Amino acid sequence: MSRQQAIQELIQCCDRERVLTSVEDLACYSFDATADMAAQRPDAVVIPVNTEEVQAVVRICGKYKIPLNVRGSGTNLSGGTVPLHGGIVMTMQRMNKIIEVDAENLTATVEPGVIIQSLNNAVAPHGLIYPPDPGTVTTATMGGSTAECSGGLRGLKYGVTKHYIMGLEVVLANGEKFRCGGKTVKNVTAYDLVKLFTGSEGTLGIITELTVKLIPAPETRKSMLALFDRIDDAGKTIAGIIAAQVIPATMEIMDRTTIETVEAYAKIGLPTDAAAVLLIEVDGNPISVAKEAASVEKVCKQFNGKVQVAKTDAERDKLWAARRAALPALARKSPTTVLEDATVPRSQIPAMLAAIQEISQKYNVLIGTFGHAGDGNLHPTILCDERNAEEMERVHQAVDEIFRVAISLGGTLSGEHGIGSAKMKYLEWELGATGIDVLRRIKEALDPDYILNPGKIVPRGN
Amino acid sequence: MSRQQAIQELIQCCDRERVLTSVEDLACYSFDATADMAAQRPDAVVIPVNTEEVQAVVRICGKYKIPLNVRGSGTNLSGGTVPLHGGIVMTMQRMNKIIEVDAENLTATVEPGVIIQSLNNAVAPHGLIYPPDPGTVTTATMGGSTAECSGGLRGLKYGVTKHYIMGLEVVLANGEKFRCGGKTVKNVTAYDLVKLFTGSEGTLGIITELTVKLIPAPETRKSMLALFDRIDDAGKTIAGIIAAQVIPATMEIMDRTTIETVEAYAKIGLPTDAAAVLLIEVDGNPISVAKEAASVEKVCKQFNGKVQVAKTDAERDKLWAARRAALPALARKSPTTVLEDATVPRSQIPAMLAAIQEISQKYNVLIGTFGHAGDGNLHPTILCDERNAEEMERVHQAVDEIFRVAISLGGTLSGEHGIGSAKMKYLEWELGATGIDVLRRIKEALDPDYILNPGKIVPRGN
Structure with a gap:
């Protein structure tokens, strides 16, 4: 069988110990960080240590027409590194100089x-x-x-x-x-x-x-937490800060579901009765930081936000620990955490947040939303159980609708997670058939046999 | 003849008055701002007013396999908009909403x-x-x-x-x-x-x-002129400013040839005995501008620069008028001005400046150098006369060597002018045969018949 011949050639070109074929090893490379995605075992895993070995591996895969799936740590969130069609996984972690x-x-x-x-x-x-x-x-x-x-x-x-x-x-x-x-x-x-x-x-x-x-590195920075009773006010604050011509280094949002979950998990004193919090950091030289922080505080108050400014590094670290706890805290609540990255123009954040709430109710799914409000990149996160087929059907419908709304608001399918295999089915909504044709032409110009990471981004043409 | 049929179809699709065919009109669209580049008349010029007309024009050119050369104002400097193979020039200036x-x-x-x-x-x-x-x-x-x-x-x-x-x-x-x-x-x-x-x-x-x-828009800005007796000191100052972690909005250099020429032309009081001047502007909020300006001044003085700070808007405008006069002043000195944009990593600017001086002497050509020192993007400008074949031969050898040195210093053929037709012959030095093959595959994937601006960037394959 040609895949076995290919593996023999891989062993000749790299050391035997850098070509993994045991069931246990293959299982470790059959998935990535994406939820709700079937695992698929590769035929072998190869660990190159230099560019020449990478070239040799590519040539072997080309010769036998075997899929070659390249990966790093596999932290991606759109199924980008799952070896959908088996073949070889090449992990680059030893090329780490x-x-x-x-x-x-x-x-x-x-x-x-x-x-x-x-x-x-x-x-x-x-x-x-x-x-x-x-x-x-x-x-x-x-x-x-x-x-x-x-x-x-x-x-x-x-x-x-x-x-x-x-x-x-x-x-x-x-x-x-x-x-x-x-x-x-x-x-x-x-x-x-x-x-x-x-x-x-x-x-x-x-x-x-x-x-x-x-x-x-910025000389200094200042972090602030603003609490809002109405999510709409949080949205207006985001727009207001940009309108005041302050570009914060970060401007993060968490909705009530996320706040409650984070607080239950991390017990850091977040007010669980707020509808939304914004976590904002400005950085730069001390004078401009002080000035920008004052502007941010003013805008927050203008839209009924209650502001807490981190006065020490410890207070700052506590604020950011809360934000970084969002995903692990949500993930802890349910067996499956479907994390999306629908992204809209900044001005459409209030509309997107409202739409996510509606979708949550319509499909009776629990959605916690947090994310990078400053750049319109939200992370609606659906808490569910992939063993419950009926629930997952509703989850999938909710996800479809989230992306449909994002596109209709002038947004994009992916702010930062990529298309991978998880979002291929939506691609035409954003790029149209002509755009997909452009992608496919480029793909086929550089990889006519679909050796490299097949089944990702571009659906194979006929 | 098919080109005539195509022109008839263009007239049917756009108004007659927006399809130019007179010799005078065609002459106006036979060149761009690039020196030392033969003019070539198109067969017709078409002026679309909307996307649908653009689509119709493209389809006509595709049907008759006629080159379609799209342009705006034709200010480019690498022959990018000269209709090398005739055909249609489409100028987009009426689509200006x-x-x-x-x-x-x-x-x-x-x-x-x-x-x-x-x-x-x-x-x-x-x-x-x-x-x-x-x-x-x-x-x-x-x-x-x-x-x-x-x-x-x-x-x-x-x-x-x-x-x-x-x-x-x-x-x-x-x-x-x-x-x-x-x-x-x-x-x-x-x-x-x-x-x-x-x-x-x-x-x-x-x-x-x-x-x-x-x-x-930045709140405020401060402009400074620094004079150096040794060009090497100017180079060290550029590196020193970045090492002091100041990123100026602009950091421009002019060598002695350029200074003398600008002063003779504009009489704005530049010291013609300086080997080089740096023109630096920092911008941002008033406090950080003051701080950064002080850092810049300190570094300039450390490397023997004499610094003048613009105290008023009028003084600032005068400084920038000097910089903006560089090209017109140089262009005035000789019939032909060959302006290049070889670009090197910032740390290699002193080496590049020295190499340009050597090349100037070796080929006995007059080169004034100015440009964007902060980003390594120099404009060695050769003053010559394109009617003098013997001189132009030396000019071409000098240009070849300038690009060879830029590449050898880890630089690029083009910082901002593009490849067009003027620099195609050098492309392999930077991208190798494999890189050019990648370009060609992409070109042919999207434009297999080489309808769009043929003869630019990518040499047609066999």
Whole structure:
């Protein structure tokens, strides 16, 4: 059988110990962090240690026409790294060298297996930060978060992963490698291939090296919690802060379901009678931080918010612990946590929040909503039990409707989780048949045999 | 002849008066702002007024397999809008409506023919700016500058065009249209098609509508001029300012040739005995501006710079008039001005400046260098006479060597002018044969018959 021959060739090209085939090992690579998604075992897992091995693996998969599913830590939330059609999983975690920190050019060059937090630890002594901060900074890899173009809490002011990827080395489906971009702040040489591969979810090529942009760490920061009796007032506050021309580093929202759950879980003194809280942080130099914090406080009060300002680092840490507890706290309440990332223009947040409440009632499902209010990126989170088929049917209908509403409000299917396999069925709502045709043409131009991560983003043509 | 039939069909689809065929009209659309580039007359010029007409024109060109060269104001500097193979020029200048300024979401939506400055004028009453500022802001169009991904003086702090394009409506080579991106700050739905079409120089599709990001206008700003006796000290100052963690809005350099020429032309009191000047502007809130200006001044003095701070708006305007006079002043000195945009990592600016001086001597050509030092984007400008074949041979050798050095220093062929036809021959130096193959596959996936702007960026395959 050709898959067995391919595995033999993989063993010849990498060490035997870096080609995993036991049932136990394969089970570990049969799923990712996405809920409500069937696991699928690969035929083998290979762990390359350099670009040449990656090229050899790609060529073997191409020769035998076997799916090649590349992954980092598998923290993604749209089924992007589940090996839907079996084949080979290639995990990049052993390619984890920080090759260079170039403080003069404000860049770092890393292998794809470097953990995001490790990079931040390495650049901190230079007074620099790598701003993208998905919730999984301590586990997610640079390669995985680039392939998924992850976002996080600081997107409003600092942008997301794609804004920080300056150069890539990529191995193509035919096994050839090339470099695009580099250390220059400006580069308009031909098509923006760096951006094309960033967020392509492993379907167009394999990232084997990355050069990223760093920025000076903000001098100081100030965190505030604002409580609202009406969710509508929270929405108006978000718009009001931007209208006051303050761009906070983060502006997070939690609804009552989330507040109650977090408080029950973490007991940090959140007021469970508030309809919504906003958690806002401004950063920069001390003077502008003081000024922006005052503006934020004023706008919050204008819309009936009760404001608490963190006076110490300990108080600040407590506030952010509450926000970071949102997902684990919600996840603890029920066996299955369906976490979505429907995203709307900022001005439509009140409408989206209202729609989510309606959808929750209509389908009788429990939805906790939290997320990055400043950039319109909400995380409606449905608490359910995947063993209950009748309930899951209602959950699926609710999810469908959440995305339908997001699109109708001028939003997008994904603010930061990607399309993967979980959201492929909605793609036409946003891009139309013509847009999907464009995606498919690009996919087939670079990977005509659908070797790389098949079944993700682009449905195979006929 | 099929081209004549095509023109008849164009006249039927658009008004007769919007299809130009006179020799005088065609001559006006036979060149762009690029020097040392042969003019080529199109067969006709068509001026659409809406997306449906654009689609009809594309379909006619596709039917007759005639080149379609789309342009705005033709200010580009890499031969991108010269109709190399004749055919149809489609100028988008009549599609010039500002469709919406959405202050709440910090976006504007425009047709491609809107002039960049017109957009800035429209958003100014909201206290907002559209930051990309190529030297041609008062003439270049939003569509043209997006297709070319133009840069400008504020790239270091604010980024370039691609960082501000959020959503596009695009007409494809097959005449179909679709939308990608939108008003959400975050969007990771499938491949980043917005970024793929941005900077694709009219070779992949035609932009018929754009949604762009706006930002709050900086409260205040401070401009400084620093004079250096040694160009090397200017280079160290650039690196030193970034090392001091100040990111100026602009940090421009002019070498002695440029200073002398500007002073002879504009008589604004520049010291013609300086080896180099840096022109630096910091912006933001008044307190941080004062602090950053003090840091900049300190670093300049540390490297033997003499600093003049603009104390009034009039003084500031005078400083910037000097910088903006660089190109016109140089252009006035000789019949032909070959302006390049070789770009290197910021730390390599001293090496690049030294190399340009050597190249100038080696080939006995006069080169004035100015440009965006903060982002490594220099403009070595060769003053010559295109009627002098022997001199032009030396000029071409000098240009070749400038790009060879830029690449060897980890730089790029183009910081902001694009590849067009002028730099195609160098493309392999940066992207290799594999990279060019990737470009060609994408081009042929979206425009298999090379209808859209043929002869630009991607050499046609066999």
